[in-house]
Amino acid sequence: xxxxxxxxxxxxxxxxxxxxxxxxxxxxxxxxxxxxxxxxxxxxxxxxxxxxxxxxxxxxxxxxxxxxxxxxxxxxxxxxxxxxxxxxxxxxxxxxxxxxxxxxxxxxxxxxxxxxxxxxxxxxxxxxxxxx
Amino acid sequence: xxxxxxxxxxxxxxxxxxxxxxxxxxxxxxxxxxxxxxxxxxxxxxxxxxxxxxxxxxxxxxxxxxxxxxxxxxxxxxxxxxxxxxxxxxxxxxxxxxxxxxxxxxxxxxxxxxxxxxxxxxxxxxxxxxxxxxxxxxxxxxxxxxx
Numbered sequence: 698x699x700x701x702x703x704x705x706x707x708x709x710x711x712x713x714x715x716x717x718x719x720x721x722x723x724x725x726x727x728x729x730x731x732x733x734x735x736x737x738x739x740x741x742x743x744x745x746x747x748x749x750x751x752x753x754x755x756x757x758x759x760x761x762x763x764x765x766x767x768x769x770x771x772x773x774x775x776x777x778x779x780x781x782x783x784x785x786x787x788x789x790x791x792x793x794x795x796x797x798x799x800x801x802x803x804x805x806x807x808x809x810x811x812x813x814x815x816x817x818x819x820x821x822x823x824x825x826x827x828x829x
Numbered sequence: 830x831x832x833x834x835x836x837x838x839x840x841x842x843x844x845x846x847x848x849x850x851x852x853x854x855x856x857x858x859x860x861x862x863x864x865x866x867x868x869x870x871x872x873x874x875x876x877x878x879x880x881x882x883x884x885x886x887x888x889x890x891x892x893x894x895x896x897x898x899x900x901x902x903x904x905x906x907x908x909x910x911x912x913x914x915x916x917x918x919x920x921x922x923x924x925x926x927x928x929x930x931x932x933x934x935x936x937x938x939x940x941x942x943x944x945x946x947x948x949x950x951x952x953x954x955x956x957x958x959x960x961x962x963x964x965x966x967x968x969x970x971x972x973x974x975x976x
Contacts, residue, residue: 813952816951817952820951824949827945
């Protein structure tokens, strides 16, 4: 199962990225979003519960629509997922960590400077997952 | 970044893919090998076999020129040649076999799947594809910039 977490950027940019992932990629993605909780602990627990229900060997992916806390980001990375930092206003709570496979992503088709297109970023994530 | 406009090169590559798929690369009756293979076997001398006058005529088509261009491209950059082959669905079976992708199907594969089959990122795939197209266009004498 591939887990992608989105942090930073505008809501419409994140929605566009999610839509492109769900429309274009061969892997079926399910969207996860927690709109009710704000505290790191409860958000992380809810995310862990959701990912636990899916199982690590599922053939589909999960895209977390908005990662608001560093704890959620660490959980995603620990489960073999990747964090995508969306072009625009950077997240104030989730730091970019290149050594852990984080990517800069934009909703613009074809990418923009060092920001990757969603499918380009997805290919990087799948290749990294293949290499283990 | 907008989509690339379909130009002359795309139409020629489409013709080439159909030509290759139809198995028209043999020149003489009874010969099952490609023009290139027969040329290599004859060490650079064109040898045309066959029994009738029509089979003795060489067919220098744009498709065979593209076939040669891709051969020379493969010598310089095998990845570029494979990217082009997958992109235009010409000779994809050999590429899939070489990369141990028995489940690869051109109809259900977009550029992302093709890039993953070759073990490269989508960005690399697109760059190599642009290089391959440029190489073939130059060989054919088509200026892509004017399209």
